[in-house]
Structure formats: structure tokens, C-alpha cells
Amino acid sequence: MLKKILLKTFIVYFFLINFIHAAESGGMPQLDPEFWFSQIFWLVITFGILFLVLSKLILPKISDNLETRKLQILDNLELAEKQRNDSEDKIKEFENIILKSKIEAKNIFNESRKKLLNDINKKREKLEQELDKEVKIVEAEIEELKKKSPEKINKIAVEMSGDMVNQLIGANVNNSSITAIVNDVANKNKTL
């Protein structure tokens, strides 16, 4: 109860004071020096605190934030540029590798073809040589056989003619005379 009354009187007093004050001064309250020092005092305190907190705590942070963002953007741009260059280099490298490998493949192909041809030629030559050799051997053999064959034929002819005479007439003819006749016939055949 007492509190209520006190509060009421306080409020009424408060407004009354204001009212009286306004009525008394009438003009501009700004020119009333009553609260000038109070205003100066509180201005210095609040502005001082504002200045100190802003300059020591908040503004450096904002500046840092801006700076880091700037740096990060620059870094990212640089990185992107670098990566682009890298990828371009890689593409070039890749193309070079492909080109090189194409040339290499061609070379390998050519080389192997040459080698193969060489091999084939060599083998063929070898084969031909071997064939030639064998042919020569065989030819020599044939020649020898040819050379030997008249003698053998003569011999056989002598033997056969001896046997035939023996069977026909039943008489043994001298071998040497038969040989002479056969040789004579063979010589006649040769000349023919």
C-alpha cells in the first residue's frame, strides 16, 4: 500500500516536474545548461567505450575477415588457374604420349616386318642352299652310277651271254672272248 502510494507520487511528481520545467523554460531545452555536464560526461563514457571496443575488438576482426576472404578468393583463383594449366599440360602430355606410341607402334611394326622378311629370306636361302647341295650330291651319285653302269652292264651281259651260250649249245665258252665281243658291241652302241 505504502509502496503503491510512493510509486504513484513518484510518477506524478516525475511528470509534474517535466511539465513545470517545460512550461518554465518555454524555449529550447537544448539551451538549458542544467544537464550539459551530465551529457558531456555520458557522451565521453559511451563514445569512449564504443571507440575502444570497436577499434580493439570488432574492427580488426572485420578487417581480418575481409582480408581472409580476399586472400581465399585470390588463392582459389590461383589454384583454379594452376589446375587449368596443369590439365592443359596433362592433355598435351597425353597427346604427345599417344603420338609417340603411335610412332613407336609403326616402328615396331616396320621392324618386325623387316625382321620377318629377313628371316624368311634367310631361311629360304638356307633351304635353297641345302636343296642345291642335295641336288648336287644326288647328281654326283647319278653321274657315278651312270659311269659305273656300262661296266656293270658289260659284266652282266658277259655273264648272261655266257649262260645263254651254255644253255643253248651246252658248251663253256671262254670268258675273255665273250668279254671282247661284248665290249665291241658296247663300243658300237656308244658311237651310235
Next chain:
Amino acid sequence: MAANPMTQFNVYRIGPEIKVGEIDISFTNASLFMIISTITILLIFNFGAKKNSIIPSKLQLLGELSYSFIAKMISDTAGSKAKPYFSFIFSLFMFVLFCNMLGMIPYTFTVTSHIIVTFVLAAFIFIGVTIIGFIKHGLGYLKLFVPSGVPMVLLPLIVVIEIISYLSRPISLSVRLFANMMAGHTMMKVFGGFVVSLGIVGGWLPLGFSVALTGLEILVAFLQAYVFAILTCIYLNDALNLHH
């Protein structure tokens, strides 16, 4: 009470009377709104600076845009030498801006509508700039009052005019802000009073005016804070880069 448009500028004590010696430094409604402005600024920019994401949040964007806005303003008007004073000009701009803007909310108190507040700010800037000028250039700073290319005959006159214009800087700076704020708020109060006195029948016209004036006053609130800050930059430019 409502009839007098000037009562909105009344300063009254909140809480007990505090006295240091003969000087009354009681907590008043002006002090309250100074503190509210300061806390609002600090909260907004603190949350704006807290998280550092590459794609900023809304508050972070606000903080960073304000930062680059004022940084650009300073570098445009005062050059790179003014960088050490960035924090001060930033605080000054934000303080004036938030005091002006908070004053636009109905039933609030506009701190900057008091000549003593703006004058203390302007005087501080004036004294600070003058000290910086003398530190940077020594007595050569006095060349500021002697423009080059002026005939010898006119020189005494010009020097006097320059000195007067230099000395009137704190007054023009403080009166500009204070008068703009006071006039705007008085106008709004007057038109608001018309709405009430003309009632439902004739009150619509002043109501429209009130709405338009509110928009105008928000513009003025921003503009005056900007002008205050940019003039500080220009004075600083005079002190840092002596052109004359």
C-alpha cells in the same frame, strides 16, 4: 505537454542525482539513449564479426559493407595517410547514425538533437585535427591560412577570412547536425499535433505529411551522419596533406 513540440527535447534525470563536486553528472534519458545506441552498435557489429564465413550472413554482410563503405569514404577524401584514424571515424559515423536513427522511433530521445552533444564531438574533432596538423607539419601548418597564388594586397584579408573559417568549423559542424535533427523532429511533432487536433475529419492531410516527413527524416538522419563523418575526413585531409 503534447502541445509543445519542444518538450520532446527535454532532458530529465533517471534515478538519483549524482554529483561530483559541484558538477551534476546524473543519469538522464540522454545518457540512456547514448548507452542504447552504443550497445546496439556493439551488438550488431559484434555478431557481424563473429563468424567468418566465405559467403557472409546478413549481419556479417552489414558489418563488412559498413566497413568498406567508410574505408572507401576515408581513402577517397583523406587518402591513405588517414588510415590510422579509421576506427575513430567509423565509431563517429556509427554513433551519430544510430543516435539519429534511434531518435526516429516514436517516444525516444534524440541524443544528437542537443547542441552540447554535437558541439563536444565537433570540438573534439577540431582540437584533434589541429593537434595532428601541428604534429605533422610543425609551424608549417599555419600555411593552411595562406593560400598560394593570392596577390600580396589581398593577403591580409584572405588570411583573416581563412582563420575565421577555420575557427568556425566546430560551430558549423555541430550546429548543422543539431539544427537538422531538432528541426526535423519539431516538424514531425507539429504535424503529429495537427493530426490529433484536426481529428478524423481533417487529420488525413497532416497524417500524410507526417508519413512523408518520416521518410525524409530517415534520409536526413543518414545524410547528416554521413556529412558529419565526411567533413571530419576533409578536416583530417587538411591536417595530413597540406595542399595550400
